[in-house]
Amino acid sequence: MREPFDPELPVSRLPGVGPRREAGLSRLGVRTLRDALFLFPRRYEDRRRLTPLEELQEGKPALFRGRVGELSSQRSQGKHRVRGLLSDPTGCLRLLWFHRPGVAAQLPPGTEAVFWGRPARFGDDLVCVNPEFWAGSVPQGEEWGRIVPVYPGTEGLPPRWLRSFLLSQVERCAPQIPEELPESLIRRRGLLPLKEAVRQLHAPDDEVRWREARRRLAYQELLELQVPFALRRRAAASLPPPVLRCEKGVSERFWADLPFDPTPGQREALRALEADLGGRHPMNRLLQGDVGSGKTLVALGALHLVLRGGAQGAYLAPTEILARQVWEVARRLPALAPFPVDLVLGGRSLREREEQAEVLERPEPRLVVGTHALLEDSVRFSRLGLAVIDEQHRFGVAQRAALAAKGRSPHLLVMTATPIPRTLSLALFGDLSSLALRDLPPGRSPVVTRVLGQKDLRRVLAFLRQELARGGRAFWVCPLVEESEGTGLPGAMQRREALARALPESCPEVVHGRLDGAAKAAALERFRSGESRLLVGTTVLEVGIDVPEATVMVVEHGERFGLSQLHQLRGRVGRGSSRGVCLLLSGTEEEDSLRRLRILERTGDGFRIAEADCALRGGGEMGGVRQHGDSGFKVADLRVDAALLEQARQDAQDWVDAEPALDSCPLFRKRLEERYPDVFRLLAGA
Numbered sequence: 004m005r006e007p008f009d010p011e012l013p014v015s016r017l018p019g020v021g022p023r024r025e026a027g028l029s030r031l032g033v034r035t036l037r038d039a040l041f042l043f044p045r046r047y048e049d050r051r052r053l054t055p056l057e058e059l060q061e062g063k064p065a066l067f068r069g070r071v072g073e074l075s076s077q078r079s080q081g082k083h084r085v086r087g088l089l090s091d092p093t094g095c096l097r098l099l100w101f102h103r104p105g106v107a108a109q110l111p112p113g114t115e116a117v118f119w120g121r122p123a124r125f126g127d128d129l130v131c132v133n134p135e136f137w138a139g140s141v142p143q144g145e146e147w148g149r150i151v152p153v154y155p156g157t158e159g160l161p162p163r164w165l166r167s168f169l170l171s172q173v174e175r176c177a178p179q180i181p182e183e184l185p186e187s188l189i190r191r192r193g194l195l196p197l198k199e200a201v202r203q204l205h206a207p208d209d210e211v212r213w214r215e216a217r218r219r220l221a222y223q224e225l226l227e228l229q230v231p232f233a234l235r236r237r238a239a240a241s242l243p244p245p246v247l248r249c250e251k252g253v254s255e256r257f258w259a260d261l262p263f264d265p266t267p268g269q270r271e272a273l274r275a276l277e278a279d280l281g282g283r284h285p286m287n288r289l290l291q292g293d294v295g296s297g298k299t300l301v302a303l304g305a306l307h308l309v310l311r312g313g314a315q316g317a318y319l320a321p322t323e324i325l326a327r328q329v330w331e332v333a334r335r336l337p338a339l340a341p342f343p344v345d346l347v348l349g350g351r352s353l354r355e356r357e358e359q360a361e362v363l364e365r366p367e368p369r370l371v372v373g374t375h376a377l378l379e380d381s382v383r384f385s386r387l388g389l390a391v392i393d394e395q396h397r398f399g400v401a402q403r404a405a406l407a408a409k410g411r412s413p414h415l416l417v418m419t420a421t422p423i424p425r426t427l428s429l430a431l432f433g434d435l436s437s438l439a440l441r442d443l444p445p446g447r448s449p450v451v452t453r454v455l456g457q458k459d460l461r462r463v464l465a466f467l468r469q470e471l472a473r474g475g476r477a478f479w480v481c482p483l484v485e486e487s488e489g490t491g492l493p494g495a496m497q498r499r500e501a502l503a504r505a506l507p508e509s510c511p512e513v514v515h516g517r518l519d520g521a522a523k524a525a526a527l528e529r530f531r532s533g534e535s536r537l538l539v540g541t542t543v544l545e546v547g548i549d550v551p552e553a554t555v556m557v558v559e560h561g562e563r564f565g566l567s568q569l570h571q572l573r574g575r576v577g578r579g580s581s582r583g584v585c586l587l588l589s590g591t592e593e594e595d596s597l598r599r600l601r602i603l604e605r606t607g608d609g610f611r612i613a614e615a616d617c618a619l620r621g622g623g624e625m626g627g628v629r630q631h632g633d634s635g636f637k638v639a640d641l642r643v644d645a646a647l648l649e650q651a652r653q654d655a656q657d658w659v660d661a662e663p664a665l666d667s668c669p670l671f672r673k674r675l676e677e678r679y680p681d682v683f684r685l686l687a688g689a
């Protein structure tokens with residue numbers, strides 16, 4: 004008898020899963036039966052057709068059959084090799100196995116067997132190295148005669164076991180997977196039923212069906228994001244905004260007090276925010292702007308409006324360094340002089356927290372700048388008017404919601420570190436309306452960028468020595484905090500030591516995520532003051548550090564970073580009057596990788612770099628599914644699914660308008676409720 008389908012069944016209760024397999028599955032994020040059914044292949048191998056030996060091509064994986072001639076085993080210098088010759092009526096092929104001493108016994112001369120492998124060319128011969136094979140009467144089912152899925156690998160899970168396990172679960176359960184989407188949407192978009200899509204993704208009949216399955220699952224994934232966005236927009240539209248006493252022309256007065264003129268973009272952005280802050284609903288804005296475009300001041304301008312209006316403001320920054328920096332700027336702004344500005348960091352004592360809480364209870368206008376510590380329960384605002392989140396990519400949607408929950412429907416301003424393409428911004432910030440700063444403050448010249456190799460380290464040092472002699476200051480970014488065995492990647496700590504020997508006059512400092520806040524702040528301060536003129540670090544240097552005297556940015560193993568991230572990093576230099584230089588050291592000579600990095604040599608436009616970055620990642624072929632870049636999707640791929648995203652967005656809006664409680668799809672609703680409790684609290688309260 005068939006057992007009833009329970010998607011929440013722990014995998015440990017399934018046949019063949021002991022503690023070791025359970026741990027392996029858990030590393031892949033698979034804990035329940037549903038997780039298993041939704042663990043999709045990374046790629047596929049088309050093992051449907053046998054290829055005659057004479058048609059085998061170099062570099063092209065193929066399934067082939069033949070009779071094994073003599074096999075010879077050899078051992079030299081600790082290496083074990085088995086060589087053989089395979090033949091069929093059309094030709095023959097050399098076989099070679101390394102480190103597989105058992106092969107000889109499995110394939111005695113004269114055996115007929117089926118092989119899967121990728122022939123390579125050695126001189127005139129085609130040779131297949133370490134092919135998989137099935138001798139005798141191996142069941143075809145999972146291993147050949149079909150398009151075979153290849154799953155992500157991890158220790159403790161032999162690939163064949165995982166494949167066989169997943170395919171048997173899919174076979175057993177897929178027909179029972181209930182539909183999770185509304186019938187109307189399935190019809191409108193011509194989607195495969197969920198059970199069919201899951202089956203086709205694991206065991207595709209052909210490429211056409213696979214594409215349909217992928218589209219269905221990508222759509223669902225996008226919809227699961229867009230429905231909460233639609234719900235949030237709906238909730239926000241039903242809430243009253245914070246009460247602000249509005250004066251006319253306050254934003255102009257903010258600029259008037261500064262030592263420089265705002266850029267046209269800054270002036271326009273603040274005007275738009277001013278209009279929003281006087282609107283009938285809480286503001287939900289995304290401010291996009293290239294590195295150095297001056298987003299901080301726009302945010303402080305908006306906070307100033309709110310403080311003048313009698314409410315409180317919060318500014319959430321991703322790191323202590325950045326929080327301190329913003330706090331310093333805010334404290335010195337003449338326009339903010341009438342208002343207290345606090346700094347809230349982690350590691351405060353209970354007493355400090357209590358005092359803080361008490362201060363915030365008072366209904367007087369004040370600005371609080373801080374890190375994640377702002378999200379702690381002890382921080383409560385009596386009159387939060389505007390919450391600003393800087394460098395949104397460092398925070399999740401949940402943290403945004405947690406900050407907003409510190410007040411009664413406060414206005415919200417979210418800022419990105421660098422621009423992001425429209426599709427990505429719709430996907431990630433679908434509940435926000437977007438605002439862009441398109442210009443940079445005057446006098447900035449683009450950072451001169453050069454792609455070099457890791458082997459050019461010496462030239463880089465010579466260049467640095469010159470720059471330092473001229474009074475310059477430099478950043479040096481490493482991919483890791485600490486060199487780790489075997490990766491061959493430089494660590495910031497070791498690099499600092501090496502640089503201290505090579506350039507002692509620079510007194511290098513190091514900052515990375517493992518230092519405590521005070522140590523980081525001290526290192527940065529020594530760099531800021533000029534006592535140290537070389538700051539070595541990891542990507543903590545990426546976020547917002549503003550030291551106008553810095554002119555050089557060196558990034559080791561640039562290929563390991565996203566283009567937007569590198570653009571963000573180089574945005575740290577050339578902020579003062581001298582031009583900035585960025586040296587990207589590539590750890591590989593691969594053409595594609597170098598071509599990618601060279602985009603940064605050619606353009607300084609963050610909006611274009613973001614587009615290029617997005618376009619370059621991943622592939623559109625029947626390449627399986629996997630996490631895509633920043634967006635964290637399992638199936639959807641924004642480079643090919645832009646149209647699907649627009650559809651999901653539209654459908655989400657229509658659905659939520661027609662049925663805000665999503666009653667017709669309890670399964671879908673339940674999953675969203677688990678993932679976004681804040682949305683449903685909002686709706687319940689609305």
Ligand code: ADP
Pocket residue numbers: 263264265266269292293294295296297298299300444445547549578
């Ligand atoms: P980002 O948009 O990357 O967060 P910031 O807000 O950190 O950029 O601004 C970068 C630098 O530009 C800061 O030193 C800031 O004081 C300066 N700045 C901002 N606006 C202007 C302006 N209109 N004119 C000159 N300098 C400006």
Ligand code: MG
Pocket residue numbers: 298299393547
């Ligand atoms: Mg910034």
